[in-house]
Structures are given as structure tokens and as C-alpha cells.
Amino acid sequence: MTKIAIFPGDGIGPEVTAEAIRVLEVVAGRSALDLKLVQFDPTSAEGSKTGFPFTPAQIEELKESFQAILVGTFMDQKAPYGRAVFDPIAELSSKLDLYVRYKPVRFLNRKNTPLKSIPESGANFTVLSHNLEGFSNGIGGAFHRQTSNEVSIQSCVYSAFGIERFLRHVFDFARQNGYKKIEVCGEWRGLQYEADLFQRVFAEVLANYIEIEVNYLSVSTLIQTIMTHPNQLELVVANNSHTSFIADLAAVLQGGTGMAAQGFIHPGRLSLFSPMHGALPQLAGKNSASPIASISAAALMLECLGYDQEADWIYNAIKYAVETDNITRDYGGRLKTEDVGKFIADHIKRGANTIISQ
Numbered sequence: 290m291t292k293i294a295i296f297p298g299d300g301i302g303p304e305v306t307a308e309a310i311r312v313l314e315v316v317a318g319r320s321a322l323d324l325k326l327v328q329f330d331p332t333s334a335e336g337s338k339t340g341f342p343f344t345p346a347q348i349e350e351l352k353e354s355f356q357a358i359l360v361g362t363f364m365d366q367k368a369p370y371g372r373a374v375f376d377p378i379a380e381l382s383s384k385l386d387l388y389v390r391y392k393p394v395r396f397l398n399r400k401n402t403p404l405k406s407i408p409e410s411g412a413n414f415t416v417l418s419h420n421l422e423g424f425s426n427g428i429g430g431a432f433h434r435q436t437s438n439e440v441s442i443q444s445c446v447y448s449a450f451g452i453e454r455f456l457r458h459v460f461d462f463a464r465q466n467g468y469k470k471i472e473v474c475g476e477w478r479g480l481q482y483e484a485d486l487f488q489r490v491f492a493e494v495l496a497n498y499i500e501i502e503v504n505y506l507s508v509s510t511l512i513q514t515i516m517t518h519p520n521q522l523e524l525v526v527a528n529n530s531h532t533s534f535i536a537d538l539a540a541v542l543q544g545g546t547g548m549a550a551q552g553f554i555h556p557g558r559l560s561l562f563s564p565m566h567g568a569l570p571q572l573a574g575k576n577s578a579s580p581i582a583s584i585s586a587a588a589l590m591l592e593c594l595g596y597d598q599e600a601d602w603i604y605n606a607i608k609y610a611v612e613t614d615n616i617t618r619d620y621g622g623r624l625k626t627e628d629v630g631k632f633i634a635d636h637i638k639r640g641a642n643t644i645i646s647q
Contacts, residue, residue, distance in 0.1 A: 290323045291594060294355045296377070297328065300568025301578040301626075302361025308580035308630025309359065309587040312606075315634040316591070316599045327355070348384045351559060357590050358561040361583065362568040381561055382420055382553050388451065389458055390529075391552040392416040392536040392565075393589065394519075394543060395604065397611045401544030401620060404516065412519035415468075416527065416536050417459050420553055422451045423529030445530065447483055452490045458556050459526050460498040466524075470502035474511045474527040474535065487528075508535075515539060540565050544611070544620060547578075550585035552593060562590040576625045579617040581607060584633060606636040 293313075297306040310326055317324040351358065363377050381387070396402075396411030429443040463471055475487070495503065506514070508531055514522060515538055527535050540549035546565040553561040564582030572578045588603035609615075615632045616622035624632065 290325055291357075292325045292327060292355045293590070294351055294358045295326055295328045296358065296360040298361035298363045298377070298568065300362045300364050300570045300573050302363065302568060304573070304576065304626050305564065305578055305580040305583035306359070306361035308626060308633075309583040311630045312584050312603060312634050312637065313587050313591075315638050316602055319602070319637060319640070320596075320599050322596065322599060352385065355559060357559065357594060359587060359590055360561060360563045362564065362566065364568040364570055378553065378561065378563060385555060385559055385561070386421070387553040387555050387561055388419065388421045388455055389552075389554040389556065390416075390418045390420040390532055390536070391554050391589075391593075392418075392532075392539065392549070394539045394549075395585075397543055397548060397608055401548065401611060402542050404519070404542065407542070408520055410520070412522070412542055414519065414522040414525060414539075415462075415466075416525045416532065416539055417462065418527040418532035418536075419447075419451065419455045419529050420532075421529070422447045445480075445483065447486060447528075449486060449490055452487055453494060456491060456494040456526075459524070460494060460501060461556075463501055463524050464498065468501070468524045470504060470523055472504050472506050472511065472514075472522060472525045474506050474508055474525060474531060476508045476531065511535065512538060515542070536565065546582065547620065548581045548585065548611075550582055550589045552586075552589050554593065560590075560593060562586040562593070576627060577617060577619070578626050579620055580626050580630050581611070581616065581620075584630065602637050603633070606633045609636055 295306060295310065297303040313324060313326060316322065358381065360378065393415050394413060396407070396413055399405070399407060399409070399411075424443055424445045428446055429441070431439060431441045433439045459471065462468075473491075475484070495501075511525065512535075515535075519539075519542055525535070536551065537546060540546045543549050546567075549565040551563060551565050553563075564586050566582055569578060584603060584607060588600045588607070591603070592600035610629060610633050611620075614622045615624055616629055617624055617626065622629070
């Protein structure tokens with residue numbers, strides 16, 4: 290049995306996650322996959338069992354009893370002094386040691402991307418980035434608060450251990466998936482200590498993967514490549530400081546963050562999957578938000594769990610829904626949130642298939 294912990298969240302999270310659950314249940318029924326979907330309510334008064342922030346007992350329950358986590362969306366929650374906002378995904382990433390952010394770019398249809406230079410075959414590539422170290426470590430502080438002399442400090446911290454295990458995963462991932470080249474994106478001007486450590490560790494790791502070509506790109510060069518020749522990319526590696534806007538830009542190729550999913554991974558262990566879009570509270574309860582990203586997150590989760598066939602059923606059904614305009618109005622379709630979920634689920638249930646362009 291594969292146990293999946295589900296946190297629908299708030300905003301449009303419950304609506305779009307409900308459609309991901311609908312699709313997962315249909316997939317499980319068609320393949321006889323033994324999935325147990327356990328929903329957690331972060332607004333529950335029980336708190337210690339199902340809410341945020343996570344207690345040590347809840348973290349241990351997730352580690353010991355579950356194989357994956359599927360989350361919806363969360364609105365910014367004001368946190369106590371010393372933390373600007375509470376980010377549940379960042380909190381889980383830290384506590385579960387999810388050190389890789391995995392963002393596959395799956396081209397769906399040319400009409401959904403603003404880049405008309407993309408060939409008919411599309412553009413599919415992967416962005417991997419370090420998820421824990423860098424500026425997101427929470428190290429820093431403020432001095433002389435609420436005075437004219439106030440100073441804030443946010444420290445960027447990397448470790449040899451963190452860089453090495455991330456890079457080894459990158460190269461193992463490349464080797465296992467047949468990638469012949471890697472684009473390494475960095476902007477190290479003025480960051481001599483970070484650059485020195487990264488480059489030394491990188492050279493040590495690269496020596497074990499001599500068959501893989503490595504190209505070094507600045508952030509601006511990578512952005513230009515994504516916008517003009519994305520089909521030239523295979524595997525992009527970025528640090529934590531740059532990954533958010535690189536991943537968001539890459540999502541535009543799919544039609545936007547409403548079509549894109551991401552994973553926060555600890556290879557071989559419990560990992561987390563989510564849509565890339567935000568909570569969009571202005572759409573909450575209106576049955577109008579696109580569930581494509583959330584359903585894609587469910588497919589990505591199955592793929593990372595080793596259920597490639599079942600993941601492909603979902604990806605193929607999503608592609609068919611997009612091609613036939615059976616999507617929400619914000620993407621040029623005519624359906625409500627739940628109607629999109631039903632259409633994709635029915636397509637899978639019928640055993641229908643289309644082939645995803647690679």
C-alpha cells in the first residue's frame with residue numbers, strides 16, 4: 290500500500306486538490322494501484338494532529354507512515370516576530386530534508402504559450418535546484434528595529450555537504466534519464482566565497498561523470514535561451530537564489546503556473562508535490578480556477594514513486610484536455626474547475642490515450 294498525505298490548504302487549494310484526488314482515485318481503480326489518500330486539515334482545531342505549524346509528532350508520523358505528500362495552495366500567514374511569513378512548504382522542506390526542487394517543463398500546446406518560435410515538437414526540459422541552502426535558510430536578523438538606524442541582515446549559507454549531495458543527485462538524474470548535457474546557471478559576481486566552494490565541489494563531483502557535457506550560463510543568458518531557444522535545453526541546474534523566477538519563467542512555456550507542477554525531493558525518501566501557482570483567494574469558492582497544475586502534481590508524484598504508466602495516463606489526459614479546450618475559461622476553455630477534473634478522469638477511465646510530444 291502507498292500512503293499519500295494530502296494537505297489541500299486554503300484559497301483555491303481545496304477545489305483544485307479535490308480534482309487531483311478525483312483523478313488519482315480513477316487511476317488507482319484502473320490500474321489496481323493500492324493508494325491510500327489521507328487528507329489533513331490545516332485549519333483543524335486539533336492542531337497537534339493535522340494543523341500548521343507541524344509538531345514533531347506529526348513530522349514523525351509523515352516520515353514513518355507515508356510515501357509522499359500532495360499539497361494544494363497556502364495563503365501567506367503572518368507569523369510571530371522574527372519571521373516575516375510562515376510558509377508551510379518551506380517548513381516541511383526543512384523538517385523533512387527535501388533538498389532538491391524538481392521542476393519538469395512539459396510542453397502542452399503552442400496556443401497556450403506566448404513563444405511562437407517554439408517548434409511543433411515543443412520544448413521539454415528539467416530544472417533542478419538546491420532547495421534548502423542559500424538565502425532561504427532563515428539566518429539573519431534586524432537591529433535597531435523601527436528606528437532610522439534599522440539594519441536587516443539575511444545570510445546566504447552553503448555547505449560542502451549540501452552542495453555535494455545535491456550535485457551527485459543532479460548527475461545521477463542526468464545519467465539515469467539519458468541527458469547528455471547540463472546547463473549550470475549561476476551569477477557569482479561579488480559572491481567569491483560561495484563561488485569558490487561551489488566550483489571546487491563541482492569539479493570533484495564532475496570527475497565521476499565525464500560523459501556528461503557541462504555548459505555554464507549566467508542568469509541573463511539562461512533567460513534569453515528559455516525565451517528564444519528552449520528546445521536547446523535538457524537539464525538546467527540553478528541555485529536557490531535564482532530558481533523561483535527561472536522555474537516561473539519556464540512554466541510560461543506550458544501556459545503559466547496554472548499548468549505547471551513541482552516537487553520538493555529527498556531522493557529515495559518521503560517527498561512533497563504541489564502546483565506552482567498560488568492560493569488566488571479572489572477565485573476561492575467560485576469553481577473557476579484551473580486544476581491542471583494540481584492534477585499535474587499528482588502525476589509528478591506518481592512518476593517519482595515509480596508508477597510511470599499511471600503518471601503517463603494523467604499526462605496524456607491533461608494534454609488531450611488542453612488540445613480540445615476542455616479547460617477553464619482563463620486558459621481559453623469553457624469548463625468549471627470540477628468539470629475539468631471530471632473530463633480528465635473520464636478520459637483515463639475510458640482507457641483513452643494520446644502521446645505526449647517529447
